[in-house]
Amino acid sequence: MPPPARNCRASPRGATRPSGASPRAACAHLAALGARRLVVVDGHFDLALSDLDALEAGLSIGSLARALADGERNVLARVGAQTGADGDPAYALNTAFMRDGVVITLADGAIVERPIHLAFVHAASSPRAVFARSLITIGAGAKVMIVESHEGAPASDYQVNNATDFAVGARAEVAHLKLTGEAANALHVATQVATIGAQARYSSFTFNVGGALVRNQMFVRCAGEGSTVDLGGVSLLRQRQHADNTLVLDHAFGGCVSREMFKVVLADSSRGVFQGKIIVRPHAQKTDARMMSQALLLSPDAEADNKPELEIFADDVQCGHGATAGAIDADLKFYLMARGIPEAQAEALLIQAFAGEAVETIAHAGLREIVMDAVIAWLKAR
Amino acid sequence: MSEDNEVALLEIRNLHVSVDERLILKGLNLTVNKGEVHAIMGPNGSGKSTLAHVLAGKSHYAVTAGGVTFEGEDLLGLKPNERAAKGLFLAFQYPLEIPGVATMNFLRTALNAQRKTRGEAELTTPDFLKRVRGEAAKLNIDQDMLRRSVNVGFSGGEKKRNEILQMALLEPKLAVLDETDSGLDIDALKVVADGVNHLRSPERGMIVITHYQRLLDHIVPDIVHVLSRGRIVRTGGKELARELEAEGYSAYQEEAA
Ligand SMILES: Nc1ncnc2c1ncn2[C@@H]1O[C@H](COP(=O)(O)OP(=O)(O)OP(=O)(O)O)[C@@H](O)[C@H]1O
Ligand SMILES: [Mg+2]
Numbered sequence: 001m002p003p004p005a006r007n008c009r010a011s012p013r014g015a016t017r018p019s020g021a022s023p024r025a026a027c028a029h030l031a032a033l034g035a036r037r038l039v040v041v042d043g044h045f046d047l048a049l050s051d052l053d054a055l056e057a058g059l060s061i062g063s064l065a066r067a068l069a070d071g072e073r074n075v076l077a078r079v080g081a082q083t084g085a086d087g088d089p090a091y092a093l094n095t096a097f098m099r100d101g102v103v104i105t106l107a108d109g110a111i112v113e114r115p116i117h118l119a120f121v122h123a124a125s126s127p128r129a130v131f132a133r134s135l136i137t138i139g140a141g142a143k144v145m146i147v148e149s150h151e152g153a154p155a156s157d158y159q160v161n162n163a164t165d166f167a168v169g170a171r172a173e174v175a176h177l178k179l180t181g182e183a184a185n186a187l188h189v190a191t192q193v194a195t196i197g198a199q200a201r202y203s204s205f206t207f208n209v210g211g212a213l214v215r216n217q218m219f220v221r222c223a224g225e226g227s228t229v230d231l232g233g234v235s236l237l238r239q240r241q242h243a244d245n246t247l248v249l250d251h252a253f254g255g256c257v258s259r260e261m262f263k264v265v266l267a268d269s270s271r272g273v274f275q276g277k278i279i280v281r282p283h284a285q286k287t288d289a290r291m292m293s294q295a296l297l298l299s300p301d302a303e304a305d306n307k308p309e310l311e312i313f314a315d316d317v318q319c320g321h322g323a324t325a326g327a328i329d330a331d332l333k334f335y336l337m338a339r340g341i342p343e344a345q346a347e348a349l350l351i352q353a354f355a356g357e358a359v360e361t362i363a364h365a366g367l368r369e370i371v372m373d374a375v376i377a378w379l380k381a382r
Numbered sequence: 383m384s385e386d387n388e389v390a391l392l393e394i395r396n397l398h399v400s401v402d403e404r405l406i407l408k409g410l411n412l413t414v415n416k417g418e419v420h421a422i423m424g425p426n427g428s429g430k431s432t433l434a435h436v437l438a439g440k441s442h443y444a445v446t447a448g449g450v451t452f453e454g455e456d457l458l459g460l461k462p463n464e465r466a467a468k469g470l471f472l473a474f475q476y477p478l479e480i481p482g483v484a485t486m487n488f489l490r491t492a493l494n495a496q497r498k499t500r501g502e503a504e505l506t507t508p509d510f511l512k513r514v515r516g517e518a519a520k521l522n523i524d525q526d527m528l529r530r531s532v533n534v535g536f537s538g539g540e541k542k543r544n545e546i547l548q549m550a551l552l553e554p555k556l557a558v559l560d561e562t563d564s565g566l567d568i569d570a571l572k573v574v575a576d577g578v579n580h581l582r583s584p585e586r587g588m589i590v591i592t593h594y595q596r597l598l599d600h601i602v603p604d605i606v607h608v609l610s611r612g613r614i615v616r617t618g619g620k621e622l623a624r625e626l627e628a629e630g631y632s633a634y635q636e637e638a639a
Contacts, residue, residue, distance in 0.1 A: 330441070335478045338438045339488070339548060340466035340496035349491065353482025353531075 025377065026179055026370045027119070030147060033366045035117040042122055043130040044100045058110025058142065064133055065100035075103060078135050078165065083193045084219030084250055085163075091191045091217075094163040098133040101163075104146075108139035108169065115145040115367075120162065122152030122186070133163045140169035140197065145364060146176045150190075151210070152183035159187035170197035170224055175204075177367050179374070182210035189215045198224025198253070205362050206233035207371050208243045209378055218247040222256040222284075229258040232361045234371065236378045237270035237302075244273035249291075251284040254314070260291040263358040265351055266302035267382065277309040280317050287317040295325040296354050298347075348379045389454040391416050391556055391587040392437075396448035399429075399436050399612075406432045408612035409448070414556065417584040421598055421623060422591045424609035425631045430591045431475050433609070434560045438472040439465050452556070466492075467499035469555030473545040473562050475591075480532040485544070488532045489514055493551055517550040521577055522570075538565030546577045557581065558589045563597040575600030595627045610634040 030037070038061065039049040045063040052061060067075040085091040102118055122130060138144060152158060160182070168174050182188050188211045196202045206216050220229060235243040245262050264272035274293040295304030308321040328350050336346035355375045362368040392414040399407035406429045414420055422430055436443045437450065439462035450457040452468060460468070480488065494504040505513070518528060521543050533541050542562050549557055559578065563571055578601050582588070590601055598606075598620065606622040607614045608631070615634045616622070 332478055332480055334438075334440050334462060335474070335480070336488075336492075337462035338440075338466055338472055338474075339492035340463050340499065340552065341492055342463050342495060342499075343461065345491065345495060346463075349483055349488075350480075353480065356482045 471554030
């Protein structure tokens, strides 16, 4: 068996950097944070390329293919369970075609300091469709950071239908970051399902730069009282890219606090879609939910579509949403230029500030820096 | 004062400017030589800020006739950042808030961009920090303000001091101060005036736009102009400001009508 790949050059079979994004830089960053790297190649969890040494107490990692073959009851139950994504065609397609993925389980109380990096690499030389499902189970009071990166060989044609299911136990703490690079021609649909236990803290941030067409859908359910959910995202799009962030946040229990902040920067004739639905169930009193989505249009040919929805069935709640779309503020740009800053640099500062407001919601400094660096890299390549 | 044969720092000839089809400046002439401090006074809406913005290069203002040279070179064809790099600085009447851009980063980016345009080396971080801290201390600006986003949550007076800090760092050849005194308390006024006076030199010029004599007690001008309805209608020495304070603008508004 070859030694596990711990450096970032080990993208197999020649998969290299796609345009704009910088998963490689992110990967180096993650390595510096001591991340444990697990590699999924074209939908198959590659144990040989993954770092499975010295697993922390309470952490177990395995392949979904193996678990399905062995008929592991917990896994079969999870795959068959009802989720907020039931009825969603992309998720149903994933259920039908997925054969492999990563199964991560944290026992109750397990504290895993090393971030876990799920590197999804698309290296196929011929066009193909890739389906992977990962199951992440976090025990009560456990704590972990999970980073997903998705990248592909630049000139390749492929489509990805990925699903990541989180079951977060009571009082657990989970920070999730998804970095979507992908090749310029790629179609990427990702479903995130999360069930959040009482008093747990769940945060998930989605960063999109790659792919021709990206849809991130999130079905998050507060399944116990008093949890805190932070969802955020930044999409940076150009040319004819299309990215869609769609989320359904279901406050099924009361006393939970949720915050969403999604930003999209649209250059050329790109298109950004945000659909955010917050449901507050009849007994979910004292819910505090706030959602914001903002689009910055850099070109008259770009388009931003925004669809916030609130479905509130409880009366003692605080809920709100806001949505804005606009161009770079000409007066601010003039102020910067009047101080000697050239136009392109002035715009870059303002774009960075716009995206930065969402990036700032990432609590972990290391993860925040990864995203901010990727924003800066995108701006430099603009 | 400069020699007769020396080229003027700023020369404005017959400047006509309109905004949204409405003529605001209607044939304005003004020459500022190196070493001179000019005060421009005039009623609200007479075009003082319009003049300042046109000099700094704000789009949206259409120059329909006349021209402006800066050290003999055409100014109006340059972009705002190019004007700044040549040494023109405008202290805004209403400084803008820029959420998400830290003041320190803004100052460094501006200073280094100007240096780069002029073919000078960028300042090293320690040199930059030393300079900013020194200038900030002189203006009673504390370090915490420098860490915050540009002007966000700053009081009116703090914003004005921040403008002067930028001026002190950028060391312009010509500074245009648009009502920098408004919103300042008496102590801040003194601090700001000291900052401005510190920059006065035989090589530099200034245009101080104000409504009040009290600023001109601290920044004593060489020449005072009255701008009314888009034209300079009177020019005199520093005593003109006192006369205006006593008598108001009614005489000029009628004259210009
Ligand atoms: N962007 C603009 N759009 C429309 N009108 C404008 C614009 N900017 C200035 N004006 C008009 O031009 C005229 C001159 O305005 P300006 O701001 O130059 O006056 P000012 O002399 O600086 O006045 P104040 O003493 O109140 O600062 C005013 O009538 C103003 O309404
Ligand atoms: Mg004005």
